[in-house]
Amino acid sequence: MPELETRLAREREGLLDAIEQPPLERIGARAAGIRHRRRARRAGAALAVVAVAGFAVLRPWSTDQEPPGVADPSPSPGVVYTxxxxxxxxLTGDGYLDPRGWITDVEFADPDHGYALVQCRAGEDPCPPSLARSSDGGTTWAxxxxxxxQGPGLDLTAFADGRVVVGGYVTSDGGRTWQATSRPDAPATSVATGQLLRLGGGAVEVWSSVYGNRGELVQQPPGMTVDWVAGAPSATGAWWVGGTRDxxxxxxxxxxxxxxxxxHPLDATGRTAQVSVLGEHVYATVLGADRAISAVFLSTDSGQTFTRTTSGPVATPDGLAGEAVPLLDGRLLVTGTDGKWYVSADDGRTFHQADGTLPQVGPIFRTPAGYIVRDLFGSGWAAFSADGSTWRKLQVN
Known part of the structure; x- marks a missing residue:
């Protein structure tokens, strides 16, 4: 049947010619890009070694030398977790700043200008601390x-006027030059606009962008043992603290x-209390052993009166990792000590896990410019959010 075989061969060739071939060149380029990004994410420790070697030459220990931030000239869209x-x-693109160590503190002076303090952990080979800064909301860093x-236990404090305090030094030009702070002789009788309250040695302290730590506030909350201070004032300028009384x-x-x-004494059993504010809604969360949520109280009149919303200890999550975040849609967001996200639609009576593609997570902290979440993916990444709902993973770690 040679004629039949010849005819079938011709028809097969014609059929193949009629089928539109995929754009193999474009697909290959895309696949190569995907493989490159996967290798960049999976390399982990190997990338850290390479980055340390690269940045060792560029690390600016003198004020007239400053390396550029790491940026992709045409960044690809990042993965969205939700x-x-x-x-x-x-992350957008494949570029991020990778100094040696781990992020130990993050502050944003405003939604654009952020700072990250990177230090080696205890038990690791010692390394000098690094300070990274961003002026585009955390997309690029230098x-x-x-x-x-520099000594042990460094932390940083960013102020709305752009100044940053690290240790006993202040910078007004984004970390190019530093001046030693000097505490004024006069006691801190009040916290002015632009200044911050912080906890120090069991007392409420006043911090200034000019003087750094001004010392303990003269008038402490009467009868209270304070062990928590809000990271920022409310929209009306009110400052909240938490702890115990009697x-x-x-x-x-x-x-x-x-x-x-x-x-405001809270009628519940616990070791301390924290406050979260959004508009006239003020949530007071009582914490017991291992930071278990013992009770949640709500005020709808800016903290004049509180009503307990829970009838007993909150079963889920096992413990509160950082601070509760009141969301614009009326819900309450928390992260648990189990590294998971939880939301409550009934003012803290019950919490339900938000899973989906959301990564493992650490504590959330309030800052003057918004919220910071730490230890994303269990590997030291951080993210910033102005409202608690939409976060940007910071391209430094």
Missing amino acids: DAGITING LATMPPA GRPAVAVTRDGGSSWQV
């Missing part, structure tokens, strides 16, 4: 000059810069 209305926008004297959980607020305090 569930239950919570969205984390991942190393800044560290202050000349062995019971309590919160307190000052609306006149610390000259006077209103103390």
